[in-house]
Structures are given as C-alpha cells and as structure tokens.
Amino acid sequence: MPTLNINGKDTLVDADPNTPILWALRDTLGMTGTKFGCGAGLCGACTVHVDGVATRSCSTPLSAAAGKKITTIESVASDAVGLAVQNAWVAHDVAQCGYCQSGQVMSATALLKGNKKPSDADIDAAMAGNICRCGTYARVRSAIHAAAATLA
Amino acid sequence: MHFDPAFGDLATQMPKGLLALMKRAQGASKTIADDGLPRRSFLKMGVASGFALGAYPLLAGAQSPAPAAAPAGLKPFEQPAAFVRIDKDGAVTVTINRLEFGQGVLTALPMILAEELDADWAKVRAVHGDADGAYVDPAFGMHLTGGSGSIKRSYTQYRELGARARAMLVAAAAAQWGVEARTLRTENGMVMGAGGKSISYGDLSDAAMKMPVPEKVALKDPKDFRIIGKATPRLDARAKSSGTQSFGMDMQLPGMLTAVVVHAPVFGAKLKSVDDSAAKAVKGVTAVLRMPTDRAGEGVAVVAQGYWAAKLGRDALKLEWDTSAVEKVDSVAQLASYKALARKTGMVKIKADMGALAKAPKKISAEFTFPYLAHAPMEPLNCTVQVTGSGADAKAAIYLGTQMPGFDGMAAATVLGLPPQNVKVNVQMAGGGFGRRAVPTADYVVEACTVAKLAMAAGVTAPIRVMWSREDDIKGGYYRPMHVHRAEIGFDAKGKVLAWDHVIVGQSITQGTPFEGMMVQDGIDMTIAEGMREPYDVPMRLSIHHPKVNVPVLWWRSVGSTHTAYVMETLVDEIARATQQDPVAYRLKLMGDKHPRHKAALMLAVEQSGYGKRKLPKGQAWGVAVHESFDTVVAYVAEASVTKGVPKLHAVTAAVHCNLAVNPKTVEAQVQGAALMGLGTCLPGAAITFKDGVVEQSNFNDYVVARIPDMPRIAVHIVPSAEPPTGMGEPGLPPLAPAFGNAIAKLTGKTPRDLPFKLV
Numbered sequence: 050m051p052t053l054n055i056n057g058k059d060t061l062v063d064a065d066p067n068t069p070i071l072w073a074l075r076d077t078l079g080m081t082g083t084k085f086g087c088g089a090g091l092c093g094a095c096t097v098h099v100d101g102v103a104t105r106s107c108s109t110p111l112s113a114a115a116g117k118k119i120t121t122i123e124s125v126a127s128d129a130v131g132l133a134v135q136n137a138w139v140a141h142d143v144a145q146c147g148y149c150q151s152g153q154v155m156s157a158t159a160l161l162k163g164n165k166k167p168s169d170a171d172i173d174a175a176m177a178g179n180i181c182r183c184g185t186y187a188r189v190r191s192a193i194h195a196a197a198a199t200l201a
Numbered sequence: 202m203h204f205d206p207a208f209g210d211l212a213t214q215m216p217k218g219l220l221a222l223m224k225r226a227q228g229a230s231k232t233i234a235d236d237g238l239p240r241r242s243f244l245k246m247g248v249a250s251g252f253a254l255g256a257y258p259l260l261a262g263a264q265s266p267a268p269a270a271a272p273a274g275l276k277p278f279e280q281p282a283a284f285v286r287i288d289k290d291g292a293v294t295v296t297i298n299r300l301e302f303g304q305g306v307l308t309a310l311p312m313i314l315a316e317e318l319d320a321d322w323a324k325v326r327a328v329h330g331d332a333d334g335a336y337v338d339p340a341f342g343m344h345l346t347g348g349s350g351s352i353k354r355s356y357t358q359y360r361e362l363g364a365r366a367r368a369m370l371v372a373a374a375a376a377q378w379g380v381e382a383r384t385l386r387t388e389n390g391m392v393m394g395a396g397g398k399s400i401s402y403g404d405l406s407d408a409a410m411k412m413p414v415p416e417k418v419a420l421k422d423p424k425d426f427r428i429i430g431k432a433t434p435r436l437d438a439r440a441k442s443s444g445t446q447s448f449g450m451d452m453q454l455p456g457m458l459t460a461v462v463v464h465a466p467v468f469g470a471k472l473k474s475v476d477d478s479a480a481k482a483v484k485g486v487t488a489v490l491r492m493p494t495d496r497a498g499e500g501v502a503v504v505a506q507g508y509w510a511a512k513l514g515r516d517a518l519k520l521e522w523d524t525s526a527v528e529k530v531d532s533v534a535q536l537a538s539y540k541a542l543a544r545k546t547g548m549v550k551i552k553a554d555m556g557a558l559a560k561a562p563k564k565i566s567a568e569f570t571f572p573y574l575a576h577a578p579m580e581p582l583n584c585t586v587q588v589t590g591s592g593a594d595a596k597a598a599i600y601l602g603t604q605m606p607g608f609d610g611m612a613a614a615t616v617l618g619l620p621p622q623n624v625k626v627n628v629q630m631a632g633g634g635f636g637r638r639a640v641p642t643a644d645y646v647v648e649a650c651t652v653a654k655l656a657m658a659a660g661v662t663a664p665i666r667v668m669w670s671r672e673d674d675i676k677g678g679y680y681r682p683m684h685v686h687r688a689e690i691g692f693d694a695k696g697k698v699l700a701w702d703h704v705i706v707g708q709s710i711t712q713g714t715p716f717e718g719m720m721v722q723d724g725i726d727m728t729i730a731e732g733m734r735e736p737y738d739v740p741m742r743l744s745i746h747h748p749k750v751n752v753p754v755l756w757w758r759s760v761g762s763t764h765t766a767y768v769m770e771t772l773v774d775e776i777a778r779a780t781q782q783d784p785v786a787y788r789l790k791l792m793g794d795k796h797p798r799h800k801a802a803l804m805l806a807v808e809q810s811g812y813g814k815r816k817l818p819k820g821q822a823w824g825v826a827v828h829e830s831f832d833t834v835v836a837y838v839a840e841a842s843v844t845k846g847v848p849k850l851h852a853v854t855a856a857v858h859c860n861l862a863v864n865p866k867t868v869e870a871q872v873q874g875a876a877l878m879g880l881g882t883c884l885p886g887a888a889i890t891f892k893d894g895v896v897e898q899s900n901f902n903d904y905v906v907a908r909i910p911d912m913p914r915i916a917v918h919i920v921p922s923a924e925p926p927t928g929m930g931e932p933g934l935p936p937l938a939p940a941f942g943n944a945i946a947k948l949t950g951k952t953p954r955d956l957p958f959k960l961v
Contacts, residue, residue, distance in 0.1 A: 065484070068509050076459065076507030081451035082444020084632070085508070086579050087671040091901040094579060122444030138442035142434050142866055145874055146303030147441025148448060148579040148632025173910040180901060182579050182633050183303045184877030186912035188870070 051111050055080075056124035062111060070106035070114055071095045074121060082122040082151050086180070093179030096152035096159075097121050103159035105178075122151040130200060131158045137196035145183035153179050157193050166197050272416035276339075278358060280414060281366040283335035285314065291390050291403035293318070293325045298336035298355060300346040300604050301329065301437070302578075302631035302638065303874070304930040305867035308436045309352055310359050312864060316428040317363030317420060320402070321390030327436055332606040332626035344607035347639050347756070349831035349928025352863055356925050357420075364418035366409075373408035374400055423861065423923040432866040437630075449602040449629035452585040454664040458487055460504040460652045461511045461668055462494065463518060467894035468678055468751050469496040469527040476519035477501070483517055485510025490655040495644045495678070496753065498527075502652045504661060508668055528751035529894030535683065535750065536570060539706045543568065543687035547704055547744035548723065550730050555742055557699035561691025565775055568687050570955045571764045572888035573680035574757055575904060580632025581674050584649035587664035588617065588657060596623045597653075601646065602631025604639035608715075612643035616650035635878075636756040640679060641714035644753075645669065675904050676896040680889050681757030682708040684729075686768045696780040696787055698739040705729055706746040707764075708754045728756065732765035732830060732935065736796040737773060737788075751894070758878060759931040762830040764956075766935030767942065770826035771952045774943040784825050784943065785812065798858040801920045802836040803827045809918050810838035810854035820844070821851060824944025826936035832927035834858040835872065837936045839913075841944035846960050848945050848953075850880055852914040855933070860924035868929050869917040875933025876915060881907035883938050887957040905957075 051066050052059055055078070064073045074080045074097075083106055086094030090105035097106045098120040099113075125131035134157045137143075144150045153176070160167055160175040167175065172193050181189070277283065278298065286294040295314050301307035311327045314320075330336035338345045340354045367387055374392040375382040377400070385394050393399045402409075423429070440446035465471070477489040485506040494500040501518055505511035558564075585600040597617050603609045603626070610626040617624065631638055640646075649667035656665055669677065684707035691699045709726035711717050720727050725745045734741045757763060777787035785807055792800060803825070807813070812823050820842045827836035840852040855872050862868045881887055886905030890897045898904040938956065946952040953959070 064509075072507055072509040075451075076509065079453055081447065081453070084448075084579075085450065085581065085668075087901050088512075089671070089900050089902070092579070092671075126443065135442045139434070139438045142438055142870065144435065144438055144441035145305070145870055146579065146631065146633040147437065147446050150441050151444045154442060154444075176909045178908075180579065180906055180908060182577060182635070182878070182906060184874030184907065184912070185870070186877060186907075186909040187873045187915055189909065190912070 051115060053111060053114055053119055054117065055119045056121060057118070064111060066112040067110050070097065070109050070111055070119065073111055074106065080121060080123055084148055084151055086149065086152070091180075092149070093156060094149045094152040096155040096179065098125070098155060098159060101159065101162060103156050122155060125155060125158055130161050133196040133199045134158045134161065134192070137192040137199065141188045141192040141195060143185050143188040143192050145185055149179060149181045153181065153189055157189070157196070160193065161197055161200065165200065167193065272414065274416050275414065277335040278337055278339050279361065280335070281362050281369070283330070283333070284359075284362045285318070285366045287402050287406045287409075289403045289406060291321065291324050291401050293320045293390070293402070295325060295327045296330045296336070297327055298330050298338070299351040300602060300628060300631055300634070300638065302346070302602060302634045304351065304871060305435060305864060306346075306351045308433060309864045309867060310355060311436065312428050312433055313352075313356060313359040314363035316426055317360045318367045319387035319389065322428055322433070324390060325436070329628040329630070331628055332610040337607070344605055345639070346604040347636070349833065349930040349932060351928070351930070352926050353832065353928045356863070360420050361418055364420055365415055368415045368418055369409045369412040370402055370405050372412040373405045377405075377408060429863050430861060430865070433864050434866065446630060448580050448632050449585070449600060450580050450583050450632070450668070452600045452629070452666055454585065454587055456663040457585070458504050458506060458661065458663045458665050459508045459511050459668060460502050460656075460665050461508070461515050461670065462492070462648060462652065462673070463501045463515055463520065464494055464673060464677060465498040465500060466522055467524045467527050467529055468753060469498040470522050470524040471526070472499045472501070473521040473523045475501060479517035479519065480514040483510060483514040486514040488656055488659050488661050489514065489518070490652065490659065492651050492655055494648060495642065502655070502667075504652065504656055504665060512670070524894060527894065530751055530891040531893065532890040535891070536685070539683070539685040539748070540568065542706045542746045542748065543685045543704045545704070545746075547706070547746040548725050549742065549744045550725050551734060551741055551743040553700065553740040553742040555700045555702050558689060558691040558702060561699045562694060563692050563779060565688065565690045565772065565779065567772060567775075567954060568685065569764070569768050571684040571767075572890065572956065573683045573752065574882065574887065575675050575680055575889055576635040576637035576757055577674060577904065577906060578631070578633030578635060578637055581671055582637070582645040582669040583666060584646050585664060585666040586613070586649050586653035588653060588662070595619055596625070598625045598627060599646065599649070600627045600629055602629050602634065602638055603646070604634060608641070609643050609646040612646050613650045616647050617654055635758040636760070637679060640755060641711070641716055644679065671901070672899045675889070675898050675900060678753035679755040680752065681763055682710065682754040684764045686764065688768065688772055690772065690776065692776055692780070694780060696776050696782055696790075698776070701739050701741040703733070703741055703743045704746070705743070706748065708750055708752070709747045710754050710756055710760070712747065728761045730765070731761035732828060733769065735829065736799045737769070737791040738793065738795070739791070752891070758875070759830050759934040762828060762931075762935035763882065766826070766828040766830070767939045767956065770828060770936060770939035771942050771946070774825070774939070774946065775952055778946070783813070788825075788827065798834045798920070799827055799829060799836075802834040802856045802858040805918050805920055806836040806838045806854050806856035809856065809916065812838050822944045822947040824940045824942065824947065826940035826943060828932075828936040830932045830935050831930075833929060833932035835932045835936050837876070837940035839940040839944050841941055841948070843945055843948045848883070848941070848958060850913045850941050853916075853937070853940070855915060855917045856920060857917065857929075857933070858920040858922070859927045859929050859932070860922045861926045862919045863926050865919055868919055871929040872917045872933040873915050875931065876937045877907050877912055879934040879937030880911060880913070880941065881905075882956055883941055883958045884911065885957050885960055
C-alpha cells in the first residue's frame with residue numbers, strides 16, 4: 050500500500066502500486082477535481098503536477114510518484130502562480146462545460162512556472178495536449194497572457 | 202437537435218410524440234395524464250431556510266403552508282414557485298429548466314428572470330431542475346435541451362416568472378406598509394416606497410409567498426434592461442476553474458460500485474461464449490454480468506470497486522462473438538453505394554422544373570462527401586443508478602447529465618420495472634454533449650439501469666455508476682450520419698441560376714424513434730434538408746435518399762446544417778467565381794430585397810474584417826460564408842493559406858444575428874467554440890469509418906479533434922437588436938467550414954468537396 054505526498058500531505062493510498070494516479074485520486078481518495086477524459090494520455094483532462102511537472106495522471110502509475118510531490122487542482126491555488134491562473138480563468142470566463150478545465154489550469158500553471166512570459170506559440174506548444182471540445186482555446190490563450198502579466 | 206419552424210407547427214404535434222413514447226415505454230400505462238405529462242409529485246415548498254415563491258395548484262396544499270392559489274390558467278411552467286427561491290438573507294436561487302453543458306444557460310436563464318424580478322445580481326445563483334413537470338420546454342411540452350432553444354423558448358417564460366415573483370414581493374410590501382402597490386418600485390433586491398422607505402426581498406419572502414400569483418404581468422421595455430444584454434461572467438466560472446464543480450462522473454454515493462460494459466464489436470452482435478474466470482479473479486471485481494445491450498445486441502458488464510478494477514476485469518474477459526446476423530458495414534463500399542444512389546432522384550423535398558438544366562450555358566457538377574462523426578464530449582457518458590426498497594416500495598434515483606430527463610426517466614422506469622413516479626432523475630452538470638446526451642433510445646440510461654437490475658438479481662444492491670471509457674464513446678455509435686450530396690447546376694454568364702438539381706443521401710436520424718411522427722414527413726427526415734436553398738431564391742429540386750445502415754445515428758451540434766451549409770455556401774461561391782463576381786456581392790444579389798438578417802450579419806463581418814480593403818499577407822486569401830440555423834444567422838470572413846498542400850485557417854471575423862444577445866459574453870464564447878468545432882470537421886482524421894462492421898477509430902489518437910494550435914484568431918461581432926432572442930448553441934458551427942473551404946478554393950482554384958479535407 051503506497052504512501053504518496055499529495056498536496057503537501059503524506060497520504061496512505063489503499064491501491065495497487067500499478068494503479069494510475071487518476072483512479073487513486075478519484076475512486077480511492079474521493080478527490081474528483083482531476084478528470085477522466087481518455088485514459089490514454091491523449092486529452093490532458095487528468096493533468097496533475099508531479100514534482101512540478103505537468104503529468105497525465107491517467108497513464109502514470111502510483112509507483113512512479115513514490116518519493117515525489119503530487120499537486121492536484123484542489124491545491125494548485127495555494128501557490129501564487131496557480132492562483133493567478135485560476136483568477137485569470139475566472140476573469141476571462143474561460144470555462145464552458147468546464148470538464149477539461151482542471152487539466153487546462155494545471156498545464157497552464159506548469160507552463161508559467163517555467164516560462165514567465167510565454168508567446169502564443171509557447172502557449173500552443175505547452176497546451177496542445179489539453180483538448181477542449183467546447184473550443185475555449187481563444188480564452189485559454191488570453192487568460193494565460195493575463196496571468197503572466199499579473200505575476201510580472 | 203432542431204425543430205425548424207419552417208417545417209410547420211411542430212409545437213402542437215410534440216405532446217403527441219411524447220405520448221407515443223410514453224405509451225410505448227409503459228405499455229399504455231394509466232399514469233399518463235391527458236396532456237401527456239406524468240403526474241409526479243411536484244416541488245417541495247416552504248423549506249425552513251427560505252421559501253419558494255408562489256403556489257402550485259396541483260400540490261393540493263399537502264406539503265405547503267397554505268400559500269395563496271395561483272390562477273387556474275397558469276401552467277406549471279408559468280408558476281414562480283418551481284423556479285425562484287428567496288432566502289432570508291436575500292439570496293435568490295433560480296432553477297433552470299435545461300441542461301448546462303457549456304452553452305451558458307445556468308447564467309443566462311437566471312439573468313432573464315433576475316431582470317424582471319429586479320434582483321440584486323450579486324445574490325443570484327442557479328440550480329438544475331429535474332424531470333418534474335414544471336421543467337418542460339414550454340413550447341414542446343417535454344423536457345428538452347436542444348435545437349439551440351433554451352433561451353429562445355424560455356425567454357418570455359423566465360421574464361414572466363420574474364415579473365410574477367416581483368409582483369408578489371411588491372404586494373407583500375404594500376400590505377405591510379398599508380399603501381397601494383402601484384406607489385412602490387423595486388431595485389436591486391429591494392422594494393422602495395415613498396419617503397425613502399425600503400425593505401429587502403429577503404425580509405419580504407415569508408409574506409410574499411402568501412400573496413396571490415398574478416396571471417397577467419407587465420414586462421419591461423427592453424431599453425430599461427439592466428441585466429439582460431450586459432456581458433455577464435458565468436455563475437459557474439469559479440467552480441469550473443478550481444475543480445470544485447461536480448459532474449455526473451463525479452457522483453459519490455455510499456458504497457457505490459463502478460461498472461464498465463463491453464459492447465459488441467459490431468452493432469447488435471450477440472455473444473457466442475463468455476469466459477469470465479480471469480475477470481472474476483481480478484481484485485475488486487464484484488460481479489460479471491452477461492446482459493442485453495443497445496440494438497438487440499449483447500454485452501458483458503463488469504461491476505467492481507472503482508473504475509480501474511472494473512477496467513482490469515473487463516480486459517481479462519475472454520469473449521467470442523457471433524456477428525452472423527448483423528450487417529457489417531464497410532465504409533468504402535458504403536461510400537460507393539451512396540455515390541451511386543446520389544445519381545438518382547430520390548424522394549422530392551423541394552420541387553422545381555429542371556428543364557433548363559440541359560441547355561444552360563454554364564454548368565457545375567459536384568459531389569460532396571461527409572463522414573460519420575462522434576460527438577466525443579470531454580466527459581464520457583455515465584449514469585449512476587440507486588435502487589432502494591423492494592416490491593411496491595421500490596424506488597430508484599438516477600444521476601446523469603441529460604438533455605432529455607423526462608425521456609430518460611421513463612426509460613429507466615421501464616427497464617427497472619417501476620412506476621415512473623418512483624424514479625427520480627437528478628440532472629447533473631454535464632461535460633459537453635453536442636447532442637449525444639439527447640438520445641431517443643436513451644441508450645446509456647437503459648444500459649446503466651440494465652446493469653443495476655441484473656446486479657440486484659445477483660445480490661449486489663449497492664448504487665452503481667456505469668461509465669464509458671473514451672474507446673466506448675468513440676466506438677459506441679450514435680454518430681452524425683455519413684452523407685453524400687450531388688448537385689447539377691445550370692446558370693448563365695451573369696450567375697443567374699436556371700436549374701439546380703440536388704440529391705442528398707444519408708440515414709434518417711429520427712425514423713424509428715418517438716420523434717418520427719413530427720420530424721419525418723412523406724418519408725423525409727426534415728433534419729437532413731434543413732439549411733438547404735435558403736436564403737437563395739434559386740430554382741432547386743431537392744430530393745433525398747435514406748438508406749438503412751447498421752450504424753446508430755444522432756443529431757450532432759447543428760445537425761443537418763453540418764453538411765448543408767458547406768454544400769450551399771461553397772457552391773454559391775463557385776458560381777460567383779465562375780462568373781467573375783465578388784462572392785459577397787453575388788450573395789447579396791441572390792438575396793434580393795429579402796433576408797435582412799443575413800445581409801446585416803454578412804455586411805457586419807465584411808466591414809469588420811476589412812474584406813476587400815485590407816491587403817492580406819502573401820499566400821493568404823479571403824473566404825466568406827453566411828448561414829442561418831436555429832433562427833440565428835452567422836457570417837464568417839476567413840483568412841487562410843495553403844502551404845505545401847496543408848490548409849491553415851489564420852483568422853476569422855464573425856458576425857452574429859441572434860436578435861437580442863442576452864449575454865454577449867456567452868454569445869462570443871459560443872461562436873468561438875462552434876467555429877473551432879466547425880474547423881474540427883475539416884481536419885484530416887476527423888472521421889469515423891468502418892471495416893467489417895467494426896469502428897476503425899478508438900480514441901483521440903485516431904479520431905482527430907481540434908487542439909489549441911488549430912484555433913484561429915477570432916473576433917466576434919453582434920448585430921444590435923431588441924427583438925426576442927434566438928439560439929446560440931449551434932449556429933456558429935455551420936458556416937465556418939465553407940468559409941475556410943472558399944478561401945482554399947480561391948488559393949488553389951479547387952473547392953475541397955470531401956470533409957474532412959484531404960491533404961493535397
């Protein structure tokens with residue numbers, strides 16, 4: 050039974066180490082902010098941070114996160130970058146159906162942690178793995194620029 | 202889905218269709234009232250923490266602290282009790298009669314009600330209604346989110362609801378102060394009287410609910426609107442940006458189990474053998490159930506503790522299938538047969554004399570193909586079923602995102618063998634749908650309830666969440682149908698169309714469903730022809746073939762216009778090019794002195810884009826299209842290039858005529874999103890194809906959808922209007938692909954006629 054550091058807390062997870070992080074979060078721990086979209090690392094809805102790196106939790110086993118820090122949408126706003134991204138998301142009314150937006154916020158936060166002033170091309174490259182069927186991409190771009198500006 | 206008013210007064214036929222469904226679902230049960238609505242228990246009212254305004258006459262006062270009776274003339278959906286709650290602290294909770302799945306009704310409907318209520322917008326929140334009779338679409342008499350009609354068909358309803366609630370609050374204040382109601386005014390959640398007297402709606406709530414519900418109420422002049430028409434942030438923006446918004450997929454009930462179902466690889470196939478020994482040995486697997494599935498097929502459900510165990514169990518099943526009795530579709534052969542059919546005149550939808558075709562000085566002969574498309578909403582389909590009690594006391598609760606909670610509740614009752622009033626439908630926020638959550642066969646609800654029923658028979662009484670994987674979604678059917686169009690057009694040197702012979706081949710979406718009675722006329726499904734010919738007054742003969750194919754089909758965002766707009770708008774452009782005319786000027790000429798909304802939208806997009814004035818970068822060209830669907834007109838001016846055979850859409854200027862834009866922020870979002878989805882239909886790989894009856898795609902690796910690098914720069918402009926609003930969920934989609942296609946044609950001299958575009 051692995052112990053994982055989730056959102057700064059060591060947490061005993063009652064699941065097989067081969068279980069993807071996504072299902073341990075959602076079904077074992079009841080943390081449903083991280084979403085299931087494709088189960089194959091193709092859509093980004095399940096994005097979490099593992100040691101700060103945007104990671105597809107649907108295709109990353111618990112064993113791969115041993116000794117590392119997992120951050121999920123539930124706590125991303127506890128740091129300045131995550132909070133700026135969330136606030137920009139609200140200010141720009143990005144969400145439509147909203148189902149993919151946890152993953153979008155996580156990917157955008159990881160981007161801004163590594164690149165304080167991303168261009169549209171940087172944004173497209175960093176966010177291309179996050180599908181939004183509602184087509185919120187125009188506002189995703191502007192919200193990321195706005196978040197970058199508030200952090201500058 | 203689309204109920205086009207141009208095809209007749211469907212509203213009057215709708216309850217009949219609903220009744221037919223219910224009779225079928227129920228075996229003509231006695232629980233159906235004359236108007237086709239189930240007489241279920243209506244809302245609980247008068248809760249301790251506040252109150253529901255007004256009174257519902259059918260409640261018979263049993264659960265209600267003697268509210269005053271509403272006028273007998275008011276229907277359930279006209280009574281504020283079911284829609285407005287005002288707490289003591291002034292919080293106003295508005296119940297929406299539609300599914301929020303991205304289109305913004307959770308914000309726009311409360312805006313409409315709050316406007317007439319004179320509520321303090323900062324205190325307004327919203328919740329979903331359920332399958333109760335109050336939450337039917339007032340025009341159709343059934344629960345429905347579709348046809349881009351949520352605002353269009355509930356605008357006056359929600360205004361009147363707000364005005365009735367306001368009148369009751371004013372009456373309460375008047376009684377309290379001993380003055381006449383007409384001396385009072387309202388503002389921002391307060392009733393104000395002479396001499397600076399004021400009282401909040403929260404303080405009036407108890408007294409207001411005892412006031413009579415007025416039948417006739419005066420509505421505001423649109424020029425006095427403070428909320429309607431103002432760009433308003435979504436009420437769900439924060440929850441949806443922080444992971445706190447719960448969707449159907451996030452249901453958690455005590456002891457809940459998760460199930461996944463193996464569907465037949467070919468629609469309707471049966472099982473030859475099942476070896477579930479390895480599956481049952483997977484840790485966490487509770488039950489393995491052989492079960493009937495959609496289209497008279499068979500499948501196997503694996504019930505387990507959580508999705509991962511269920512999935513591992515499913516992967517461990519050893520199944521053999523018998524596909525001998527079902528048609529095994531092959532897309533190559535199907536396309537060939539459709540093309541052959543398109544060369545023959547079908548059932549005639551629009552008549553015209555084709556005599557001038559043979560001798561026309563100029564001709565275009567064109568064939569277009571469109572593939573099957575999956576909706577692929579980001580939240581995979583799911584439905585949670587909880588059955589409690591037994592025998593006559595058995596009750597069920599289902600939790601799901603649905604565009605038709607009434608249908609789905611009836612379907613659940615039928616499968617579970619319960620009277621409909623014992624099934625509670627809990628509508629959950631849905632992660633997209635695009636039509637996939639409005640299924641006349643209620644496929645995913647029937648499936649979930651079948652699993653629950655079989656599980657109970659096997660001794661598993663826990664609530665069960667039945668989940669689809671993405672592979673289940675992509676392979677699971679109910680696609681936008683495949684279509685072939687063929688057009689033979691004769692015209693003169695000035696572009697005057699002399700004869701236009703047009704044939705469409707495609708499956709009917711509604712034949713064989715409860716919607717057939719109102720949507721199929723003379724054998725023709727009206728959804729296949731919507732968007733044809735208009736707004737161009739050309740002599741067109743339009744005929745239709747509806748082949749029967751073993752592929753389940755469904756409405757897909759903007760339905761018929763997903764293909765008809767492409768065909769119409771690229772062909773009109775081709776005639777303009779063939780006769781050396783500007784495509785905008787040519788369209789205006791064809792419209793003549795009619796279609797003012799089309800012209801207003803087109804000209805606004807043209808002006809704002811700089812079309813014909815601004816010089817584009819080398820290698821780019823303009824493309825224009827305008828199309829009306831669901832009573833809204835959208836025009837696009839596209840800027841595109843083709844580099845080494847790869848088309849690229851750089852920028853789009855949109856103009857929308859949706860009459861009054863209730864929430865311009867949402868109108869913009871809907872156009873941005875629909876444009877992107879329209880662009881998605883052009884991308885190579887955006888197609889569902891079949892080999893030996895099996896879907897060849899499985900996930901987002903081989904079923905291509907638009908990603909952020911595909912998103913063009915987009916500017917959205919709205920034609921000002923104070924007329925009652927029309928819909929916005931779908932109309933942004935149809936004209937995007939033809940605008941893009943027309944730009945490509947300008948660059949290459951050749952209009953792409955196959956969607957998705959083939960790389961050249």
